[in-house]
Amino acid sequence: MSLITPDQTPAAVLFDMDGTLTEPMLDFPRIKREMGIGDQPILEALAAMSPGDRAAAEAVLLRHEGEAARLSRLNPGCREVLALLERSGIRTALITRNSRSSVQTVLQTHQLAIQVLISREDAAPKPDPEPLYHACRRLDVSPGEVWMVGDGEFDVQAGLNAGARTVWVSHGRLKHFPETPWQEVTDLWALEALLGKHLTP
Ligand SMILES: [Mg+2]
Structure with a gap:
């Protein structure tokens, strides 16, 4: 893990949905x-x-x-991570290769508040950096000051392509792709702990 410094505090956090905020949904x-x-x-x-x-x-x-x-279920720690970010005034975006309608179903089912939603109808899909740029424009932040959090290779590639700080959620898997994320966490509890080092609630 790289050393944490205060300037790595995220201006916003961009999340993948399937397998990151939710348990893996799709077969x-x-x-x-x-x-x-x-x-x-x-x-x-x-x-x-x-x-x-x-x-x-x-x-x-x-x-x-x-x-x-x-039928989706949230990953453990999802509500706690989002609550920590909200208390800290850090805005969030959801960036997914899924359809807008499935995103809206997940957010409504679980009553999650996320400020910016980017689905495949809005931009080229990850690993293209375009959806991250799009989210950053809407949040009025620059890609270099956000964290991109996801469980997939495309998330890491898209984050690196956009110049974002990229956090890979491993769920205990060995890394199965060549790119090196900025940070690796095992689950959303570990992400909450990592964020806690940077944020003042
Ligand atoms: Mg995923």
């Missing part, structure tokens, strides 16, 4: 099988399809996302 192998895309990343496979094939495959994806969002 990716099953969705990919039903979409007939092999092991390709879903959004990139959709973009490469003909319009007719894309409509059918997208319907499969939306059905799975909707069901998963309705």
Whole structure:
């Protein structure tokens, strides 16, 4: 872990949704099988399809996302982390490759308050840095002063691509990608502890 200094206090915290704020919601192998895309990343496979094939495959994806969002469960520590940020006056954004409707279902189901929502309808998907830039513009902060928190390789890549401080939530997994996040935490309790070193409630 790198040394913490006061200037690393986040101006805002950008979160991934699936697997980060919530327990992993989506059965990716099953969705990919039903979409007939092999092991390709879903959004990139959709973009490469003909319009007719894309409509059918997208319907499969939306059905799975909707069901998963309705059944979603928060990861332990989620409410506590968001409450700490709120008490500290640190704003938040949610940046996901999922649909806007599934994001809204998750936030309404769990009554979570997050200031800025960036779904795949709003910007190119992670690992592209565009959704992070978009969130930063709306929060009026610069990418270099935010933390990007996520459990996936795309989160780390997007965070590094945007020049954000990138925190990977490992859930106890060994790192399975080459990029090096700024910090690694095992879960949201560990993130709360890390944030606690930087914030004055
Ligand atoms: Mg994730």
